[in-house]
Amino acid sequence: NPHKKLGPQINYTITGIDAGAGIMASTQNALKEYPLAQNKWQLQTSSTAAMTSTLAKAIKYKQPIVVTGWQPHWMFKKFPLKFLKDPKNVYGSSEQIHTIARKGLAKDNPGAYKILKQFHWTPSEMSDVMLQTNASVDPKVAADNFIKKNPKLYQEWTKGAPRGNGKAVKLTYVAWDSEIASTNVMAEVLNKMGYKTTIQALEMQPMWASIATNAADASLSAWLPNTAGLYMKQYKDKIDDVGPNLNGAKVGLAVPKYMKNINSIEDLIN
Numbered sequence: 001n002p003h004k005k006l007g008p009q010i011n012y013t014i015t016g017i018d019a020g021a022g023i024m025a026s027t028q029n030a031l032k033e034y035p036l037a038q039n040k041w042q043l044q045t046s047s048t049a050a051m052t053s054t055l056a057k058a059i060k061y062k063q064p065i066v067v068t069g070w071q072p073h074w075m076f077k078k079f080p081l082k083f084l085k086d087p088k089n090v091y092g093s094s095e096q097i098h099t100i101a102r103k104g105l106a107k108d109n110p111g112a113y114k115i116l117k118q119f120h121w122t123p124s125e126m127s128d129v130m131l132q133t134n135a136s137v138d139p140k141v142a143a144d145n146f147i148k149k150n151p152k153l154y155q156e157w158t159k160g161a162p163r164g165n166g167k168a169v170k171l172t173y174v175a176w177d178s179e180i181a182s183t184n185v186m187a188e189v190l191n192k193m194g195y196k197t198t199i200q201a202l203e204m205q206p207m208w209a210s211i212a213t214n215a216a217d218a219s220l221s222a223w224l225p226n227t228a229g230l231y232m233k234q235y236k237d238k239i240d241d242v243g244p245n246l247n248g249a250k251v252g253l254a255v256p257k258y259m260k261n262i263n264s265i266e267d268l269i270n
């Protein structure tokens with residue numbers, strides 16, 4: 001019923017993901033700024049998997065739901081979703097995903113560093129890998145498939161870089177679908193170039209710390225300037241910001257398109 005107030009229908013709840021995610025911190029800010037919290041709204045912590053499965057169920061029955069949403073992610077391909085307008089710009093307009101490296105990597109391993117620096121792709125290229133893994137293809141196989149299909153990209157990324165001759169590279173990442181995709185592609189690219197790459201999934205804080213303390217070489221998981229902004233602020237003197245590996249990422253609140261009267265975060269409290 002479009003004339004019924006939204007809040008009571010969904011228990012004033014925004015369905016979120018894991019507590020450590022930047023989108024959760026941004027949503028806490030949104031609760032204050034709009035002000036949603038003052039109007040009974042709350043953010044429910046869960047996981048990406050639980051959020052997408054709750055979303056799938058709501059969409060199946062055309063029920064209202066508000067989720068923490070971001071792109072690139074297969075949820076926007078699989079479900080009819082729209083971002084809510086954010087007139088107070090709490091989530092920032094557009095995000096980039098950056099590659100960060102430990103200080104000293106450029107000097108110790110200039111070949112791997114060059115490849116990391118030259119690695120750049122589009123949301124739709126990243127989505128190709130994510131859709132494969134979402135269809136249960138092993139991430140390593142999905143990465144390999146992608147490289148085979150995109151020899152030109154492989155050439156661009158590795159251009160002018162020396163062979164690795166077994167030199168070790170350790171990548172850390174946060175196990176979001178997007179970073180599972182990028183990290184596995186990078187590992188396969190480095191391995192094809194003769195480097196010996198290991199990858200390790202960590203929570204957000206230890207991932208940043210691993211680069212800042214030289215425990216790992218690089219990570220492709222830094223959503224900036226907003227989503228991981230607090231970590232960048234904390235670690236910016238202790239890491240090397242190699243630069244963006246993807247432009248045009250976006251973070252915010254999302255609802256199914258059939259919620260025609262809800263188009264802005266401000267509409268949640270009307």
Ligand code: PBE
Nearest residue numbers: 021022023070176223227
């Ligand atoms: N995300 C996906 C992450 C970054 C990648 C938007 C859920 C977050 O920290 O919120």
